Amino acid sequence: xxxxxxxxxxxxxxxxxxxxxxxxxxxxxxxxxxxxxxxxxxxxxxxxxxxxxxxxxxxxxxxxxxxxxxxxxxxxxxxxxxxxxxxxxxxxxxxxxxxxxxxxxxxxxxxxxxxxxxxxxxxxxxxxxxxxxxxxxxxxxxxxxxxxxxxxxxxxxxxxxxxxxxxxxxxxxxxxxxxxxxxxxxxxxxxxxxxxxxxxxxxxxxxxxxxxxxxxxxxxxxxxxxxxxxxxxxxxxxxxxxxxxxxxxxxxxxxxxxxxxxxxxxxxxxxxxxxxxxxxxxxxxxxxxxxxxxxxxxxxxxxxxxxxxxxxxxxxxxxxxxxxxxxxxxxxxxxxxxxxxxxxxxxxxxxxxxxxxxxxxxxxxxxxxxxxxxxxxxxxxxxxxxxxxxxxxxxxxxxxxxxxxxxxxxxxxxxxxxxxxxxxxxxxxxxxxxxxxxxxxxxxxxxxxxxxxxxxxxxxxxxxxxxxxxxxxxxxxxxxxxxxxxxxxxxxxxxxxxxxxxxxxxxxxxxxxxxxxxxxxxxxxxxx
Amino acid sequence: xxxxxxxxxxxxxxxxxxxxxxxxxxxxxxxxxxxxxxxxxxxxxxxxxxxxxxxxxxxxxxxxxxxxxxxxxxxxxxxxxxxxxxxxxxxxxxxxxxxxxxxxxxxxxxxxxxxxxxxxxxxxxxxxxxxxxxxxxxxxxxxxxxxxxxxxxxxxxxxxxxxxxxxxxxxxxxxxxxxxxxxxxxxxxxxxxxxxxxxxxxxxxxxxxxxxxxxxxxxxxxxxxxxxxxxxxxxxxxxxxxxxxxxxxxxxxxxxxxxxxxxxxxxxxxxxxxxxxxxxxxxxxxxxxxxxxxxxxxxxxxxxxxxxxxxxxxxxxxxxxxxxxxxxxxxxxxx
Numbered sequence: 001x002x003x004x005x006x007x008x009x010x011x012x013x014x015x016x017x018x019x020x021x022x023x024x025x026x027x028x029x030x031x032x033x034x035x036x037x038x039x040x041x042x043x044x045x046x047x048x049x050x051x052x053x054x055x056x057x058x059x060x061x062x063x064x065x066x067x068x069x070x071x072x073x074x075x076x077x078x079x080x081x082x083x084x085x086x087x088x089x090x091x092x093x094x095x096x097x098x099x100x101x102x103x104x105x106x107x108x109x110x111x112x113x114x115x116x117x118x119x120x121x122x123x124x125x126x127x128x129x130x131x132x133x134x135x136x137x138x139x140x141x142x143x144x145x146x147x148x149x150x151x152x153x154x155x156x157x158x159x160x161x162x163x164x165x166x167x168x169x170x171x172x173x174x175x176x177x178x179x180x181x182x183x184x185x186x187x188x189x190x191x192x193x194x195x196x197x198x199x200x201x202x203x204x205x206x207x208x209x210x211x212x213x214x215x216x217x218x219x220x221x222x223x224x225x226x227x228x229x230x231x232x233x234x235x236x237x238x239x240x241x242x243x244x245x246x247x248x249x250x251x252x253x254x255x256x257x258x259x260x261x262x263x264x265x266x267x268x269x270x271x272x273x274x275x276x277x278x279x280x281x282x283x284x285x286x287x288x289x290x291x292x293x294x295x296x297x298x299x300x301x302x303x304x305x306x307x308x309x310x311x312x313x314x315x316x317x318x319x320x321x322x323x324x325x326x327x328x329x330x331x332x333x334x335x336x337x338x339x340x341x342x343x344x345x346x347x348x349x350x351x352x353x354x355x356x357x358x359x360x361x362x363x364x365x366x367x368x369x370x371x372x373x374x375x376x377x378x379x380x381x382x383x384x385x386x387x388x389x390x391x392x393x394x395x396x397x398x399x400x401x402x403x404x405x406x407x408x409x410x411x412x413x414x415x416x417x418x419x420x421x422x423x424x425x426x427x428x429x430x431x432x433x434x435x436x437x438x439x440x441x442x443x444x445x446x447x448x449x450x451x452x453x454x455x456x457x458x459x460x461x462x463x464x465x466x467x468x469x470x471x472x473x474x475x476x477x478x479x480x481x482x483x484x485x486x487x488x489x490x491x492x493x494x495x496x497x498x499x500x501x502x503x504x505x506x507x508x509x510x511x512x513x514x515x516x517x518x519x520x521x522x523x524x525x526x527x528x
Numbered sequence: 529x530x531x532x533x534x535x536x537x538x539x540x541x542x543x544x545x546x547x548x549x550x551x552x553x554x555x556x557x558x559x560x561x562x563x564x565x566x567x568x569x570x571x572x573x574x575x576x577x578x579x580x581x582x583x584x585x586x587x588x589x590x591x592x593x594x595x596x597x598x599x600x601x602x603x604x605x606x607x608x609x610x611x612x613x614x615x616x617x618x619x620x621x622x623x624x625x626x627x628x629x630x631x632x633x634x635x636x637x638x639x640x641x642x643x644x645x646x647x648x649x650x651x652x653x654x655x656x657x658x659x660x661x662x663x664x665x666x667x668x669x670x671x672x673x674x675x676x677x678x679x680x681x682x683x684x685x686x687x688x689x690x691x692x693x694x695x696x697x698x699x700x701x702x703x704x705x706x707x708x709x710x711x712x713x714x715x716x717x718x719x720x721x722x723x724x725x726x727x728x729x730x731x732x733x734x735x736x737x738x739x740x741x742x743x744x745x746x747x748x749x750x751x752x753x754x755x756x757x758x759x760x761x762x763x764x765x766x767x768x769x770x771x772x773x774x775x776x777x778x779x780x781x782x783x784x785x786x787x788x789x790x791x792x793x794x795x796x797x798x799x800x801x802x803x804x805x806x807x808x809x810x811x812x813x814x815x816x817x818x819x820x821x822x823x824x825x826x827x828x829x830x831x832x833x834x835x836x837x838x839x840x841x842x843x844x845x846x847x848x849x850x851x852x853x854x855x856x857x858x859x860x861x862x863x
Contacts, residue, residue, distance in 0.1 A: 027699060028699055031698065031699055033698040033699075035693075035811075039817075039821040039824075042610055042611050042612060043612070129567060129571075129575070132572070132575070211702075213702070213813065214611070214618070214621050214622070214813065215621070215622060215625075215813035215814075215817050215818060216625075216694070216695065216811075216813035217694075217698070236698045238693075238694060238698055238811065239811050239813065239817075240693055240694075240811040241808050241811065241817070241820075241821075242677075242693075242808060242809045242811070244677045244680065244681070244809070245680060245692065245693040245809055245810065245811055247685075248680045248681060248684050248685040248692050248693070249684075249692040249693055249694075251685045252684055252685055252688060252691075252692055254691065254692045254693075254694075254697070254698065255698070374824075406824065406826070408561070408562070408564055408825070408826045411564050412561040412564045415564065415573065415576075446572055446573055447572065
């Protein structure tokens with residue numbers, strides 16, 4: 001009898017153990033843990049956030065009217081809107097009328113046109129760091145967004161604003177639609193619910209915010225009201241600033257995806273059968289800015305040309321970046337309309353020396369070379385990249401004296417037009433060629449062309465023509481002229497367009513990251 | 529005793545004022561613009577100007593200082609430029625994790641450093657002593673960030689004995705936040721898997737952070753014990769026929785405790801600063817990580833908040849050490 005009881009006990013314990021092991025396994029399979037440096041997360045309010053880390057979080061929690069299909073950013077497709085019509089107004093402006101799909105917020109309420117109006121007007125009222133996209137770029141005001149009925153919403157754009165640019169911009173988290181009724185319940189003072197939205201979400205996307213433990217993790221769980229439940233039920237973004245820590249945690253299986261591998265570690269990961277590597281796109285441009293103002297070291301375009309001939313881009317990409325970059329010499333990056341991949345400058349030291357001589361600088365010159373601390377595009381230390389550039393320039397008689405500062409200090413100097421030669425990065429504010437063309441080629445935009453004191457009316461004219469043209473083919477043709485012109489006359493020597501290296505365990509399937517930083521968590525599955 | 533305490537607390541106010549003054553002016557002579565840092569590289573001049581105005585950064589430094597001090601006396605450390613939250617809320621979120629880690633490191637240092645120091649003294653110039661002295665030398669000379677990466681690689685990646693970065697396994701649900709210390713909170717919640725996981729997560733960073741302190745403590749205990757062991761009263765105790773254990777534990781160690789205590793006080797301070805590196809590598813959500821990201825982003829109010837809290841903690845620890853002197857040595861009186 002005693003023996004029987006013991007056998008029974010062992011059997012029950014075994015079954016219990018197996019069941020709990022099975023449950024733990026299944027929980028692991030349904031949980032995706034992503035390690036990365038998320039320290040730039042300061043808000044999870046889609047109407048305010050303007051950093052890189054919140055992008056995938058907000059894209060998975062809030063629907064927008066339109067979205068980009070996966071990693072293809074050349075055209076928009078429906079999201080909360082099933083279709084839209086663009087029409088001209090008598091005063092030369094345009095309207096975009098969106099017809100909404102049936103969607104339900106995680107709170108259980110249906111998504112209506114009134115929610116869209118409230119969400120968009122809220123962005124303008126708050127006037128956060130990203131609000132200029134609505135107010136300056138799209139020319140929206142309170143009242144520009146109108147609900148024609150529960151399922152139809154209309155945007156009125158002033159004359160000169162290109163609706164194609166606005167559509168591209170609405171894919172960004174600023175276009176996230178929130179449950180107005182819910183958020184209004186949690187307004188404190190005049191914060192429009194900003195405080196509440198840091199720890200809760202009120203969207204209709206496939207996931208909702210479970211918790212944000214500052215400095216530790218952001219946890220998303222599936223939205224029970226979303227029509228197609230995804231395979232991954234819980235997404236955890238774990239703060240891991242150190243790439244070594246990420247590598248260790250990925251190897252042990254504690255995290256599934258790591259966002260910050262160094263080029264060296266990435267190379268090793270490519271050889272490891274237990275890991276998968278992804279070279280995801282970016283719109284980032286790593287470049288040298290050359291002060292071209294009167295009396296500045298690079299005032300003569302022949303000197304700028306000499307720099308462009310002197311830089312060994314292929315050497316930088318293969319030796320320094322380990323292939324984590326694409327060669328590029330123009331101001332519109334791969335992935336956007338009008339991207340120009342022409343190689344205008346082949347590495348040619350003799351030609352560069354000749355140009356220096358023609359500019360009267362045969363005896364060489366000295367410049368201060370401002371560079372940031374930390375990593376540059378593609379994860380390479382900026383100091384290493386600067387040293388390579390320095391040695392390339394030395395070959396043509398330019399002595400670049402490196403001065404390394406924090407990014408914040410660097411941009412303070414750069415913004416005062418006080419940098420002679422600067423190593424910097426740029427990525428567009430919104431995924432449209434105008435997001436690069438205007439700041440880089442139009443002096444009046446008071447951005448990069450201005451910082452490098454390059455005022456060229458022809459470039460400005462081309463920028464404006466392209467910005468207002470609504471015909472994609474015509475825009476493309478104007479951008480072809482503009483990119484060639486700026487490549488050969490502008491104040492930049494573009495070094496490369498980095499790819500963003502990401503590594504996952506071999507168990508992860510379906511991961512893809514767009515150049516904007518979007519990741520569709522619903523497309524991801526995890527093998528046991 | 530009370531008069532002593534009050535006087536020391538009075539001094540504390542001056543110390544904190546001094547720390548705050550230094551932190552404020554150092555952060556304001558940095559030739560850069562926190563507004564530009566907060567708004568990023570793409571920000572337009574008008575945006576930067578508006579931001580500077582909103583946070584009073586466009587006012588003269590002395591005005592900013594007066595305003596800061598007035599707010600400080602009201603118990604308001606201001607808002608973080610980066611997180612846009614009150615710094616006190618940020619510190620409340622981040623401090624418990626650092627406290628837990630520092631406490632873990634101190635426990636590690638005391639429970640390892642003191643016994644090996646005693647052993648080294650008892651077996652002076654013998655192999656045990658040599659091993660302890662070598663370990664103490666290596667432990668004291670190894671940079672904490674290097675040790676952290678090495679420990680993570682060996683004990684987590686290669687051997688798999690201990691979990692990796694973070695406070696808790698990501699596959700577990702966090703306990704309800706009571707103290708903010710994961711081990712304590714999971715114990716309060718009676719959540720056994722969380723308790724085990726958080727304790728295991730604490731071991732590696734605490735050991736790494738405590739390595740330097742262990743080494744220093746071992747050396748201090750060794751030399752203090754050597755000195756005490758040669759004293760007359762120890763010889764007398766031995767002559768009385770007392771057991772060796774009683775002589776060491778009751779007579780010698782109590783008297784050797786005083787210099788050790790002094791070292792422990794200053795060690796706690798160094799643990800707080802060491803936590804910056806350890807927390808960054810072990811993804812530990814404490815004020816070290818917070819200070820690092822605040823400093824990188826030129827979030828001056830947050831940096832000043834952290835500095836003040838660290839200064840306060842350091843001063844209070846030193847006060848505690850002074851009070852404990854009397855406990856260990858009744859000859860000391862507080863006038």
